[in-house]
Amino acid sequence: TLTRGTIAANKSGKFVIKLRKLPEGGPYTLTVSSDEETIEIKDVYIGEVWLAAGADNMKMPLKYTENVDEACKLIRNRRLHYYVVPTVQEIEPDFEKADKKAKWVTVNSYNAKNMSAAAYYFALELMTKVDCHIGIIGAFEDGTNAASWQSVKSLENTPEGLNYLNEWNELSSGVSESEFMTKLMRYEQAKAEWDLEYEKTASRYNGYAYDEVTQVIGRFKREYPCGKWSARRPGGMFEQKIMRIAPLKIAGIIFYQGESDCDLHSEDYYGVFITLIKEWRSVFNDEELPFIYCQLHMWIDRARHSIGLEDF
Numbered sequence: 001t002l003t004r005g006t007i008a009a010n011k012s013g014k015f016v017i018k019l020r021k022l023p024e025g026g027p028y029t030l031t032v033s034s035d036e037e038t039i040e041i042k043d044v045y046i047g048e049v050w051l052a053a054g055a056d057n058m059k060m061p062l063k064y065t066e067n068v069d070e071a072c073k074l075i076r077n078r079r080l081h082y083y084v085v086p087t088v089q090e091i092e093p094d095f096e097k098a099d100k101k102a103k104w105v106t107v108n109s110y111n112a113k114n115m116s117a118a119a120y121y122f123a124l125e126l127m128t129k130v131d132c133h134i135g136i137i138g139a140f141e142d143g144t145n146a147a148s149w150q151s152v153k154s155l156e157n158t159p160e161g162l163n164y165l166n167e168w169n170e171l172s173s174g175v176s177e178s179e180f181m182t183k184l185m186r187y188e189q190a191k192a193e194w195d196l197e198y199e200k201t202a203s204r205y206n207g208y209a210y211d212e213v214t215q216v217i218g219r220f221k222r223e224y225p226c227g228k229w230s231a232r233r234p235g236g237m238f239e240q241k242i243m244r245i246a247p248l249k250i251a252g253i254i255f256y257q258g259e260s261d262c263d264l265h266s267e268d269y270y271g272v273f274i275t276l277i278k279e280w281r282s283v284f285n286d287e288e289l290p291f292i293y294c295q296l297h298m299w300i301d302r303a304r305h306s307i308g309l310e311d312f
Contacts, residue, residue, distance in 0.1 A: 016247065022046045024132040043104075045081060047133030049250045050126070052119035052140070053149070053241070054257035057294070059140040062120050063113035063202070064210040071120070072112040080107040080123050082115050084138040085241045087231050089184075104135070116140070118294070122254055137250075139241035143224055145260040146269060147234040149242070150276045155234055160271035167264065168234050171226045180227030187222055194220045238279075246283040252290030253280065259296065 009015035026045035031038065052058055062068055083104045107115060107123075119136045126134055141148075147155055147164035155161030194217070201213050208216075224232055231240055261269045273293075281289045 026133060045133040045135070047079070047135065048126070048130060049135040049137060049248065050119075050122070051137050051245070051250050051253045052116055052122070053138075053253060054140050054255050054294075055144045055260060056140075056142050057259070058116055058118050058138070058254075058256040059142060060117050060210065061114050062117040063207070064213075065117045066209040068113055068207055068209075072109045074124055075107055075109055075112050075120075078106050078108065079133045080127070081105065081133065081135045082107050082119075082138065083135070085244055087141055088240060089229075089231070118256055119254065137245060137248075139237070139245070141232060141237055141241075143260055144232050144237055144257065145265065146257065146272045146276060148232050148237040149257070150235070150238050150272070150279050152235040154275050154279045155272070158271050158275055160265075160268035161275065163268050164265065164272065165234055168226075172228050172230070172233070175225075175227040177227075177229065180225055180229055183225035183227075187225055190222050191220060242280065242283065246280075247285050250284060250289070252292065254292045254294075256294040262296075 007015060007017045024046050026047075027043040028046065030041040030044045032041070033039070062071055065071070081104050084102060086099070086102045105111060107120075112120060115136075116138050119138060123134055123136055145164070147161065147168070150161075152165065155165050197217050198213055201216050202208050205212070205216075224230070227233075230236060258269065265272075277291050280291065281287050
């Protein structure tokens with residue numbers, strides 16, 4: 001029996017519950033019952049939820065930044081909560097298994113280092129403005145361009161979006177499933193080895209930040225494989241991450257992405273980014289949903305600048 005809200009469901013079994021306004025706080029227990037079964041979901045909090053989305057720069061954890069020990073001490077209460085939407089392999093995806101592994105975490109001075117650095121500092125600032133529990137949902141993936149963060153239908157409606165789609169179709173044509181899976185396994189193995197080396201080096205030098213550690217071990221340069229099964233394909237992140245949580249009621253979005261578009265799609269980005277914002281506001285049922293984005297600063301390569309060439 002639902003006494004404080006409304007519920008809607010479709011034939012596939014997916015449902016949405018809209019609760020009436022509840023007092024901020026927690027932990028509460030959410031009880032769902034039928035004639036045959038009762039399920040209790042404990043440690044439920046009422047407050048503001050923000051979506052932190054994007055690519056590498058949003059994903060980068062606090063432990064990869066400077067002064068991480070001091071930064072972790074800034075969270076002194078238990079009113080910040082963090083969840084990361086998992087990325088699932090597109091060939092025979094097991095979303096249920098991935099969801100069971102992904103859990104909400106209450107952030108403290110010990111585990112804060114694993115949180116997105118950009119999202120963490122944003123949350124700290126937000127906590128000075130609002131007096132409530134704050135939940136941050138992380139939705140990010142390395143090396144993704146703007147096309148992967150909106151639907152294929154949306155991309156097809158603009159000439160800029162079609163440029164992304166045409167490029168991807170050309171790059172992925174002729175790549176077989178077995179070829180893609182082989183390259184993906186090699187990529188993931190190499191990335192796991194690089195991550196381990198990073199952790200060892202950072203530990204050896206007592207918490208070097210990302211730039212300092214990569215001067216020692218080098219940056220990870222292996223390209224993510226291209227194929228129609230890729231999670232980073234056009235529409236991939238939109239389907240895997242955004243539509244996995246929409247239409248959850250959120251207070252706003254912070255977005256940090258764009259480097260992957262600089263070389264080939266710098267002239268396309270504006271048109272695609274505008275439609276991305278519109279689509280996200282649509283799927284979250286809020287035409288005025290705050291969308292805060294980080295704009296990449298100008299950058300000039302010293303060697304190229306010395307011979308008169310300009311970079312962006």
